[in-house]
């Protein structure tokens with residue numbers, strides 16, 4: 001063992017594409033991987049310089065769309081884009097402004113049922129949610145990136161592709177669903193061999 005200073009600590013988390021509402025009523029899309037859920041309460045890690053942060057503070061609704069592993073190249077099309085105009089100073093070398101991220105990534109809008117930002121049809125799981133609270137994330141390494149926020153949201157509605165639902169139930173089938181995983185800035189799918197299940201499964 002030795003102590004190291006990796007630039008990032010992204011040990012492998014699912015990717016989501018977050019729909020938020022722009023000031024003109026259109027929907028912005030932002031890929032994220034820093035999010036987790038307890039019950040139906042979800043925390044999103046949002047960099048302050050993202051359009052998503054600005055949108056969530058103005059209009060506290062979003063859709064958390066989960067892409068499947070085959071969609072990694074679609075996510076990668078969104079990766080160099082920001083809804084911010086102009087592009088924030090620290091991002092100018094790698095990012096460009098894009099108003100219509102659906103068109104840029106070849107994605108399709110589908111209206112949401114209880115929130116204003118629209119869903120991404122191609123994502124097999126889509127969760128409509130409202131913001132409960134926003135918190136400042138401290139820490140030096142994130143300050144270098146312009147700072148971050150934890151957006152705590154409550155999921156209001158879960159839409160799932162029939163393919164991933166256990167017949168006749170409300171359960172998602174873990175042997176059918178597999179997230180797109182972001183592992184140190186590389187895209188992975190889960191290994192398809194189940195190791196076991198917890199006592200409550």
Ligand SMILES: Cc1cc2nc3c(=O)[nH]c(=O)nc-3n(C[C@H](O)[C@H](O)[C@H](O)COP(=O)(O)O)c2cc1C
Nearest residue numbers: 030031032033034045046047050051052079082083
């Ligand atoms: C796979 C992936 C995961 C990302 N994870 C996050 C994240 O968890 N939080 C975040 O704020 N930005 C994350 N980003 C960077 C944002 O997508 C990026 O800042 C983008 O410009 C946001 O778009 P927006 O400015 O239009 O909101 C991620 C990017 C990719 C490609």
